[in-house]
Amino acid sequence: MLLTIDCGNTNTVFAVWDGTQFLATWRTSTETTRTADQYFVWLSTLMNIKGVKLDITDVIISSTVPRVVFNLRVLCDRYFGCRPLVVGKPDCLLPVPPRVDEGVRPGPDRLANAAGAFDRHGGDVVVVDFGTATNFDVVAHDGAYVGGVISPGVNLSLEALHQGAAALPHVDISRPEKVIGTDTVACIQSGVFWGYIGLIEGITARIRAEYGRPMKIIGTGGLAPLFAQAESLFDTVEDDLTLHGLCVIYDYNKANSSIQERA
Ligand SMILES: Nc1ncnc2c1ncn2[C@@H]1O[C@H](COP(=O)(O)OP(=O)(O)OP(=O)(O)O)[C@@H](O)[C@H]1O
Numbered sequence: 227m228l229l230t231i232d233c234g235n236t237n238t239v240f241a242v243w244d245g246t247q248f249l250a251t252w253r254t255s256t257e258t259t260r261t262a263d264q265y266f267v268w269l270s271t272l273m274n275i276k277g278v279k280l281d282i283t284d285v286i287i288s289s290t291v292p293r294v295v296f297n298l299r300v301l302c303d304r305y306f307g308c309r310p311l312v313v314g315k316p317d318c319l320l321p322v323p324p325r326v327d328e329g330v331r332p333g334p335d336r337l338a339n340a341a342g343a344f345d346r347h348g349g350d351v352v353v354v355d356f357g358t359a360t361n362f363d364v365v366a367h368d369g370a371y372v373g374g375v376i377s378p379g380v381n382l383s384l385e386a387l388h389q390g391a392a393a394l395p396h397v398d399i400s401r402p403e404k405v406i407g408t409d410t411v412a413c414i415q416s417g418v419f420w421g422y423i424g425l426i427e428g429i430t431a432r433i434r435a436e437y438g439r440p441m442k443i444i445g446t447g448g449l450a451p452l453f454a455q456a457e458s459l460f461d462t463v464e465d466d467l468t469l470h471g472l473c474v475i476y477d478y479n480k481a482n483s484s485i486q487e488r489a
């Protein structure tokens with residue numbers, strides 16, 4: 227079975243793909259100090275609880291945090307007896323190479339989003355991914371990742387207000403009833419929530435105008451549903467898009483035999 231690992235700047239998601247469906251997904255905070263043995267104790271316990279057999283034969287990793295890859299490689303070697311595919315490394319093929327400036331290394335999560343979106347929707351797509359950053363990933367007609375937009379994430383923005391202003395408390399995101407807040411918390415929620423609605427509307431409109439062809443907008447990431455229910459910002463919301471993209475990239479590598487060659 228295939229283990230997909232999507233390591234973001236805040237959280238790391240592990241998901242087991244049996245060739246047809248994800249049997250389970252588990253989430254842990256991203257910590258560069260976590261060792262292979264710690265990962266394994268955590269993962270094997272959760273797999274046991276969920277009744278998922280421990281027969282991982284292949285692993286594919288997307289990591290926006292380079293330092294965690296070493297320990298994840300040790301995990302694969304020591305406990306699963308395999309060498310993982312790491313998106314963005316030269317030996318991991320992509321179905322369609324990105325078209326960006328020379329020397330630029332797009333985030334592997336964005337490459338996975340592009341592969342997942344192209345597989346499901348066939349190009350001319352914008353993926354809006356709400357993680358630590360809120361990024362807009364533009365996927366061309368042929369499936370190439372061609373760039374996009376990186377803006378500060380929702381929780382990062384809330385945290386920055388709290389850190390930077392002595393009188394502002396830490397606030398969780400939610401949809402305020404009104405735009406004009408009558409207490410501090412409501413004012414912050416309004417600024418971030420409605421500010422984000424404006425940001426998403428404005429950036430997707432500008433991307434569409436600049437791109438010059440009709441485009442689908444797909445929301446993904448933990449907060450996509452919160453924004454999707456407020457306004458019609460997205461054509462669809464797909465919470466498993468990055469993981470799906472990892473499966474697509476894995477299949478492509480398998481079909482092009484680089485995995486067998488290395489084995
Ligand atoms: N209503 C909500 N309020 C606050 N946080 C929420 C809400 N709904 C979902 N989330 C958060 O969204 C997060 C899941 O988002 P996602 O995995 O896309 O990004 P992340 O883990 O924060 O970032 P990264 O992928 O960059 O590490 C979870 O941490 C979850 O707590």
Ligand SMILES: CC(C)(CO)[C@@H](O)C(=O)NCCC(=O)O
Pocket residue numbers: 234235290331332333334335336357358359361376
């Ligand atoms: C933008 C983030 C942080 C989103 O997770 C990640 O994709 C990343 O670190 N990207 C590297 C720079 C780039 O994508 O151009």
Ligand SMILES: [K+]
Pocket residue numbers: 232234335356357447468
């Ligand atoms: K993510």
